[in-house]
Amino acid sequence: MARLCETDGLTDDQTEILKAVRQFVEKEILPVATALEHADEYPTAIVEGLKELGLFGLMIPEEYGGLGESLLTYALAVEEIARGWMSVSGIINTHFIVAYMLLRHGTEEQKQKYLPRMATGEVRGAFSMSEPGCGSDVAAITTKAVVSTSSAGEQPEYTITGQKMWLTNGGSANLVAVLVKTDEGQDSVYRNMTTFLVEKQEGFGETAQGVTIPGKIDKMGYKGVDTTEMVFEGHRISADQILGGEPGKGFYQMMDGVEVGRVNVAARGCGVANRAFELGVAYAQQRETFGKKIAEHQAVLFRLAEMATKVEAAHQMMVRAARKKDSGQRNDLEAGMAKYLASEYCAQVVEDSFRIHGGYGFSKEYEIERLYREAPMLLIGEGTADIQRMIIGRRLLEDYAL
Numbered sequence: 170m171a172r173l174c175e176t177d178g179l180t181d182d183q184t185e186i187l188k189a190v191r192q193f194v195e196k197e198i199l200p201v202a203t204a205l206e207h208a209d210e211y212p213t214a215i216v217e218g219l220k221e222l223g224l225f226g227l228m229i230p231e232e233y234g235g236l237g238e239s240l241l242t243y244a245l246a247v248e249e250i251a252r253g254w255m256s257v258s259g260i261i262n263t264h265f266i267v268a269y270m271l272l273r274h275g276t277e278e279q280k281q282k283y284l285p286r287m288a289t290g291e292v293r294g295a296f297s298m299s300e301p302g303c304g305s306d307v308a309a310i311t312t313k314a315v316v317s318t319s320s321a322g323e324q325p326e327y328t329i330t331g332q333k334m335w336l337t338n339g340g341s342a343n344l345v346a347v348l349v350k351t352d353e354g355q356d357s358v359y360r361n362m363t364t365f366l367v368e369k370q371e372g373f374g375e376t377a378q379g380v381t382i383p384g385k386i387d388k389m390g391y392k393g394v395d396t397t398e399m400v401f402e403g404h405r406i407s408a409d410q411i412l413g414g415e416p417g418k419g420f421y422q423m424m425d426g427v428e429v430g431r432v433n434v435a436a437r438g439c440g441v442a443n444r445a446f447e448l449g450v451a452y453a454q455q456r457e458t459f460g461k462k463i464a465e466h467q468a469v470l471f472r473l474a475e476m477a478t479k480v481e482a483a484h485q486m487m488v489r490a491a492r493k494k495d496s497g498q499r500n501d502l503e504a505g506m507a508k509y510l511a512s513e514y515c516a517q518v519v520e521d522s523f524r525i526h527g528g529y530g531f532s533k534e535y536e537i538e539r540l541y542r543e544a545p546m547l548l549i550g551e552g553t554a555d556i557q558r559m560i561i562g563r564r565l566l567e568d569y570a571l
Contacts (some may be wrong), residue, residue: 170203173477174443174484176245182241186227190249193218196252203539206256209385209392213510217291224261225478226288229268233284241491242434248484255543256393258440262433263337266426267294267346270364274413274422279366283344293371295342297333298397300424304335304549305556307348307420308358312401314349314365324408325349329365329379329401339382339397340373340433345425346412347399353417364412366421367404372414373397379404390542427551428501429494431508434551435487437510441481441547442518446476449522456527469525470570476518483511502564509557519544 179187197218205212219225228243229235245263251258257421268287271280286292303309311330329349336345344366351363370379373384382398388396408414412422450473453464461467490503519540530537548554 171390171447173337173446174439175247176241176484176488183238183245186236186238187245187249189222190224190246193222194253198250198257202254202257203533203536206254206390206392206539207345207533209387211395212254212257212260212393212542215254215292216260216477219261222381223288225264225290225293226268228265229272229284229288233280234470235284237489239495240432241488241495244432244487244491247433248487250442251437252444253440254393255437255441255546256391258433258437259337259343259391259394262430263296264294265433267296267344268320268410268429269364270296270346270422270426270427273425274418275366276414278404279412279414283366285394287344292344293338293342294344294346294500295336295338295424296305296346296426297336297339298348298427299333299335301332301334301398305553307423310348310350310362312347314351314363314406316407327365327406327408329367329404329406331401332397332425333401334385335400336382336397338393339399340385340395341371342361342369343371344368345399346423348419348423351416352438355569356416359420360417360425362414362419364422364487366410367406377404388544391546393439429502430551431504431557432487432494432500434489434547435483435490435504435507435511436530438508438544439480439484439487441540441544442476442480442511442515445515445519445537445544446473446480447523448472448535448537449476449525449539449558452522452529454523459491472525473520476521479518483507483514485508487571500570501560505552505560505564506558508551509554511549514556515547516544 179207185312198468223236226235227238230239298307300310314327314329316325317328318326347367353361355361375381378538379402382397386396453469454462456463458565486507490500493500493503522537523541526537529535
């Protein structure tokens with residue numbers, strides 16, 4: 170029985186859910202992940218299986234057709250899925266962030282309209298902040314929504330023009346939460362941003378009036394999942410589609426979503442690192458050099474010890490961040506620390522496992538080759554390591570102010 174990544178204090182329901190997810194990963198994801206990844210093929214059958222498991226509605230409350238589980242349950246499920254194939258966890262994550270933002274900030278009408286269909290996976294979510302000219306500098310976005318028509322007693326209509334970048338699920342999603350600039354007359358740029366809920370068709374090309382998804386971006390890793398641009402050319406949208414019904418609150422809504430997204434990225438880092446350790450410790454007990462298993466060489470044994478310690482430390486920090494959020498407390502410090510540590514440790518553990526594999530790690534026949542290309546994405550997703558350090562440092566100065 171593996172001792173790494175155990176979580177104390179889980180309920181019977183949580184234990185059963187995670188057991189079902191692990192079985193699904195072992196049976197449906199691990200046997201096909203590398204072949205699908207090398208082909209850059211969307212995992213349609215896997216996604217359908219996740220729908221049947223109810224994972225698209227894992228944190229959506231029961232009143233809207235979901236399972237009503239906690240962020241901790243969700244994060245632990247993501248950890249298991251990422252252990253099988255990180256791209257699949259990305260498909261779930263962007264959907265989850267949109268559902269979370271709707272739940273926290275949407276009007277009751279918006280919740281009723283979208284959440285029940287999101288719980289079943291009929292409506293699939295994506296969210297968009299980044300643009301070709303800006304990533305972490307969210308305030309520098311240029312995509313803009315301007316009021317185009319407004320009659321007395323009617324909701325105004327907006328026109329969106331601009332270009333967004335790095336949409337995970339950009340092709341497969343049919344609901345995208347998009348952050349744009351609006352003129353609310355506020356002094357702060359952050360109060361002149363609004364989140365719109367943009368409906369579109371699945372696929373590529375012109376997927377809605379004035380909305381174009383050009384195609385998949387060819388990436389080093391994180392394949393299978395569709396990562397795209399999103400081009401707006403005079404897209405008309407009603408004010409009814411403003412998240413929460415009130416403009417000017419988009420930045421804060423997005424940051425709330427990204428905060429829980431960072432717990433998710435930490436969970437992904439834990440899952441990938443755990444799989445890399447499993448591969449490394451297994452290979453080290455099979456490969457022989459100088460008349461004995463390489464695991465018996467002190468250099469490799471020490472490497473395995475460091476890898477396992479990093480896997481365990483990242484897992485426990487991720488669990489703490491999720492539990493902090495579930496308790497209703499502010500968790501930006503813990504989420505930033507968990508994301509930073511888990512992504513850095515993941516990259517290190519994967520590289521150590523790669524080194525243990527020697528020349529075979531460079532072969533596409535071995536799974537570690539795929540993990541070696543996937544791990545770097547976690548260093549930049551949901552805010553780079555430097556952004557996390559900035560968040561952590563500023564938060565610490567608040568807590569330890571003289």
